[in-house]
Amino acid sequence: MGILVKSPGPLTTVQDEGRFFHQSSGIRPSGVMDDAAYEAANALVGNGNGEAALEMTFLGATLEFQSAAWIAATGADMRAKLDDAPVERYRAVRVVAGQALAFGMAMNGCRGYLAVHGGIDVPPVMGSRSTDIGASLGGFQGRALKAGDVLPTMKEDGWTPTGLNYEPPVYESAMAVRVIPGPQEEYFTAKGLETFFSAAYEISPNSDRMGLRLEGPEIESRSGTDIVSDGIVFGAVQVPSGGKPIVLMADHQTTGGYAKIGTVISFDLPKLAQARPGDTVRFVRISAEDAQELYKK
Amino acid sequence: MAEMKILPAGDRALVADFGNVISEDVNRKVNALKKTLLAEKVAGVREMIPTYRSLLVEYNPAVISMQELSRRIEATAIKWDGATAETEKKRVLEIPCCYGGKYGEDLAGLAELTGLSEQEIIDIHAGTEYRVYMLGFLPGFVYLGGMDERIAAPRLSSPRVSIPAGSVGIGGGQTGVYPMASPGGWRLIGRTPVQFYDPAAENPVLCEAGDYIRFVPVPPGEYERLKKEGAPWASL
Structure with missing residues (x-):
């Protein structure tokens, strides 16, 4: 009972919502980069409890199903094929035992998600099935998938799709994301803040699940950006001494010693999670109060 | 305030x-x-x-x-009314540490750098109670405060590619323990058999912020025995 990995792609990991209440011990949250795509995938296959899914990066995996399953592919468009027939994204799809599901290159976006009804059944570690590669923790043996791995899945329970479907998103290569200033915006000059909130920054190829490094105009600080370490959240924009911002993503360290000019709001993080090197991003100021209103809609 | x-x-x-x-x-x-x-x-x-x-x-x-x-x-x-201190009982962890030799390859160099003898460095390092201010950087990595500045020394100019778990080091005015094998630039003065991070344990991380740590010098034989038997640690 499971899914055999025929070829994994460069970085395919088991992820869920992330590992929480252990960051005070220095343990990173990990978890999916694009929670909108992940949540859609889970909802499509009737998962409601933060079940673990696969996150694939740039190039998808080829998988052989050892037992029948309901699946959904979301996020980046990786032109998935089930035994040579194209698989519609953002739909629940039936796979029968012995079929091969092959994902290709990401044509739009960069991270594809595959959810299976019942979830990928790896053992939870500290309350999460997310893979933390740096700490060799959780997921499938604490590492990225390799050819020959067999991912355990749950036994089918008779669930059938409810007819739910989503319009697949289109990821733009020039994007705008909203940022709440702070908590250390006072470390930057008015000119520095103006630069940050007006320039277009390019996603550097030197970006990963830990953070997106950005190329663009340097952000002027008052007198350096070293601070006494404080806590970090997914979406925090820190500015090291060189003045080039870094957006901290799912695999961020728990604490850091650089001033944070702002934090990308949670609604806009999926755009960054799908950003490819060379894409550009602009940061748009939003107040914490206005951002709260978005949750009421 | x-x-x-x-x-x-x-x-x-x-x-x-x-x-x-x-x-x-x-x-x-x-x-x-x-x-x-x-x-x-x-x-x-x-x-x-x-x-x-x-x-x-x-x-x-x-x-x-x-x-x-x-x-x-x-x-x-x-509710704290100004100067409220930690209400919980102070927890001090005694951490056995084998100093110098192959367990702390930089101790001799640190002696040269500070003008102290190796024994003096050990006495100073083990004679201080360190507060765990916070954890971060790696799972179980403790930021300790209170190190004597006589044994402070800059980080190595070229960091090591891999430092074994349990290594006790000094970097600038700070001392700490590597909870897992990791690259790093701190000067290594000793090693503890105590696991600061064990993902399989019920409590994967040994310390929490607010704890105190005292290092207790042990000879190589004792280090190896504790390592083999699974090191206990004492809470005073």
Whole structure:
């Protein structure tokens, strides 16, 4: 009972919502980069409890199903094929035992998600099935998938799709994301803040699940950006001494010693999670109060 | 006395910040705030990260609003009435450490650098009680405060590619223990058989912020025995 990995792609990991209440011990949250795509995938296959899914990066995996399953592919468009027939994204799809599901290159976006009804059944570690590669923790043996791995899945329970479907998103290569200033915006000059909130920054190829490094105009600080370490959240924009911002993503360290000019709001993080090197991003100021209103809609 | 400010860290976190300081008083307040909020079991709070100078509180805005959480933090802080210290019993962990030789390859160099003998460095290092100000960087990595500046030394100019777990080092004015094998630039003065991070354990991380650590020198034979048998650690 499971899914055999025929070829994994460069970085395919088991992820869920992330590992929480252990960051005070220095343990990173990990978890999916694009929670909108992940949540859609889970909802499509009737998962409601933060079940673990696969996150694939740039190039998808080829998988052989050892037992029948309901699946959904979301996020980046990786032109998935089930035994040579194209698989519609953002739909629940039936796979029968012995079929091969092959994902290709990401044509739009960069991270594809595959959810299976019942979830990928790896053992939870500290309350999460997310893979933390740096700490060799959780997921499938604490590492990225390799050819020959067999991912355990749950036994089918008779669930059938409810007819739910989503319009697949289109990821733009020039994007705008909203940022709440702070908590250390006072470390930057008015000119520095103006630069940050007006320039277009390019996603550097030197970006990963830990953070997106950005190329663009340097952000002027008052007198350096070293601070006494404080806590970090997914979406925090820190500015090291060189003045080039870094957006901290799912695999961020728990604490850091650089001033944070702002934090990308949670609604806009999926755009960054799908950003490819060379894409550009602009940061748009939003107040914490206005951002709260978005949750009421 | 540092004033607490409550600042947004995005749309689903607040940070109760005491300013850009390292002080035991501030760190005690951060710790007390965390423990009190934890005991109050505030609905919608999904994570708290205490650091030297602040407590980051992550929440679910669909469950608790920023304004409400801010009020809860404020109310909790007011209860301390100024100089409230940590209420819990002080926990001191005795950490066996084998200094020098192959266990601490940089001890001889540090002696040369500081003008002290190896034994003097060991006496100073093991003669201090260190406060765990915070954890971060790696799972179980402790930021310790209180090291004697006579044994301070700059980090190595070229960091090692891999440092074994349990290595005890000095970097600048700080001392600490590598909880897992990692690259690093601290000068290694010894090694402990105690596991600061064990992902398979019920409590994967040995220490928490607010604990104290004292290093107890042990000879190589004792280190190897403890390593083999699984090192116990004493709580005073």
